[in-house]
Amino acid sequence: MTLEVQITHRAGDFSLDTRFIADEGITALFGRSGAGKTTVINAVAGLLQPDAGRIAVHGEVMFDSKNAVFVPPAKRRLGYVFQDARLFPHLSVRENLQFGARYSPADAKGPDQDSVCTLLGLTPLLDRAPATLSGGEKQRVALGRALLSKPRMLLMDEPLASLDGARKQEILPYLERLRDGPLRLPILYVSHAVDEVARLADTLVLLEAGRVQKAGPLMDVMADPAAVPLLGVREAGAVIEATVMAHADDGLTRLKFSGGDLHLPGVQAEVGAKVRLRVLAQDVLVSRDRPVGLSALNILPVTVQAVHLGNGPGAAVVLQAGKDQLLSRITTRAVKELELEPGQPCFAVIKATSVAPISIGR
Numbered sequence: 350m351t352l353e354v355q356i357t358h359r360a361g362d363f364s365l366d367t368r369f370i371a372d373e374g375i376t377a378l379f380g381r382s383g384a385g386k387t388t389v390i391n392a393v394a395g396l397l398q399p400d401a402g403r404i405a406v407h408g409e410v411m412f413d414s415k416n417a418v419f420v421p422p423a424k425r426r427l428g429y430v431f432q433d434a435r436l437f438p439h440l441s442v443r444e445n446l447q448f449g450a451r452y453s454p455a456d457a458k459g460p461d462q463d464s465v466c467t468l469l470g471l472t473p474l475l476d477r478a479p480a481t482l483s484g485g486e487k488q489r490v491a492l493g494r495a496l497l498s499k500p501r502m503l504l505m506d507e508p509l510a511s512l513d514g515a516r517k518q519e520i521l522p523y524l525e526r527l528r529d530g531p532l533r534l535p536i537l538y539v540s541h542a543v544d545e546v547a548r549l550a551d552t553l554v555l556l557e558a559g560r561v562q563k564a565g566p567l568m569d570v571m572a573d574p575a576a577v578p579l580l581g582v583r584e585a586g587a588v589i590e591a592t593v594m595a596h597a598d599d600g601l602t603r604l605k606f607s608g609g610d611l612h613l614p615g616v617q618a619e620v621g622a623k624v625r626l627r628v629l630a631q632d633v634l635v636s637r638d639r640p641v642g643l644s645a646l647n648i649l650p651v652t653v654q655a656v657h658l659g660n661g662p663g664a665a666v667v668l669q670a671g672k673d674q675l676l677s678r679i680t681t682r683a684v685k686e687l688e689l690e691p692g693q694p695c696f697a698v699i700k701a702t703s704v705a706p707i708s709i710g711r
C-alpha cells in the first residue's frame with residue numbers, strides 16, 4: 350500500500366473524518382470547494398497535525414496519534430507542488446532546481462537534473478528568472494524541483510487551477526509522462542476539476558464535507574450512479590479505454606473498446622494507440638430497439654445493469670457494454686416508458702461529437 354490515511358480533525362466548524370488507501374499511480378482527491386482536500390493533503394505532508402488517526406507512506410508511519418508519532422515534513426521525503434509554483438524569485442530556474450536536489454538524501458533513488466529537464470522540457474529555461482516564465486512553465490519548474498528532492502511520493506494541490514485552458518493542455522502531457530514513464534512515482538493529486546481527474550487518475554477518492562463518499566479505481570467510480578451528484582450532473586460520465594483502429598478520409602477515427610466500435614472526430618493519436626475516452630452521461634441516450642434513420646453514428650448493443658432513480662426528474666442508468674460500463678442520464682419518465690430494468694437488452698446511442706478523447710498513449 351503506497352499511502353494509508355485515517356484521520357479526524359476539527360478546524361472551526363469544519364470536521365474531517367477521512368479514511369482511504371492509495372496504491373501506485375495517481376490518486377485523485379476530488380471534492381467541491383471546502384470539502385477538506387487541502388486539509389487532507391497538508392496532513393499527509395506534515396504541514397498540519399490532525400487531532401487523531403494514522404498516516405503511513407509505503408508502510409512507514411508518518412503520524413500515529415495513539416503512539417505519539419509525528420514525523421516532521423522535511424523528514425517525510427514527500428515532494429509538494431502547490432497551486433502557485435512558489436519558486437524562489439531571486440534564483441534562476443537552474444538554482445531553483447538545485448535547491449530541490451539539496452534536500453535529497455545521498456542514498457535516495459531518483460532522477461538526476463538532466464533527466465528531469467528532459468522529462469519536463471526545462472533545458473531551454475535553465476538560465477531564466479521565475480518572473481519571466483509563463484504560469485505553465487513555472488509549474489513545470491516547481492514539479493522539477495519537487496522531483497529532484499527524490500521524493501517517495503508527490504503531493505499536488507490543484508497544480509493546474511491557476512492556469513488557463515491552453516496552459517493546462519501544455520502541462521497535462523508532462524503529468525501523464527510522469528505517471529506512465531520509468532519513474533512511476535505515486536502521486537496524490539488534489540483537484541476540483543472533473544476533466545483533469547478523468548484524464549489523469551488511476552484511483553479516485555470523492556470527498557464531501559470532510560468525508561469520503563466513494564473511492565476506488567477511476568473507471569468504476571466514474572460509472573457509479575451514486576457519484577453523479579458528487580461530480581455534478583453535467584460532468585458525470587463513464588471513462589473507458591479504447592484502441593485507435595483507423596483514421597478515415599472524412600476525419601473520423603474508428604476506435605475499439607470492449608463494447609464495440611466508436612467513430613469519433615478529432616482523435617490525434619496514431620493507429621494502435623490506447624486512448625481514454627470520457628463519455629458524459631448526459632450524451633448517452635437509451636433505445637429499446639436499434640434506431641434506424643438516426644444521424645448518430647455510434648449505436649452500441651448494451652444491457653441495463655442498474656437504474657438509479659433520483660429525487661427529481663432525472664435518472665442514471667448503468668449500461669454494460671462488453672466489459673465496460675457506460676452511464677446514461679435520462680428522465681425518470683423515459684425509464685418508466687421504456688420499462689428499463691436490470692438485465693434488459695437495449696441500445697446506447699452516442700453522438701460522435703460529444704465524446705472527448707482525453708488522454709493519449711496509455
Ligand SMILES: Nc1ncnc2c1ncn2[C@@H]1O[C@H](COP(=O)(O)OP(=O)(O)OP(=O)(O)O)[C@@H](O)[C@H]1O
Pocket residue numbers: 360361362363380381382383384385386387388389541
Ligand atoms: N484553521 C481553520 N479554522 C477554521 N476553519 C478552517 C481552518 N482551516 C480550514 N478550515 C475550513 O475547513 C474547510 C475545509 O478546508 P480545505 O481547505 O481543506 O478545503 P478544500 O476542499 O481544499 O477547499 P478549496 O478547494 O476551496 O481549497 C473549509 O470550510 C475551511 O474554511
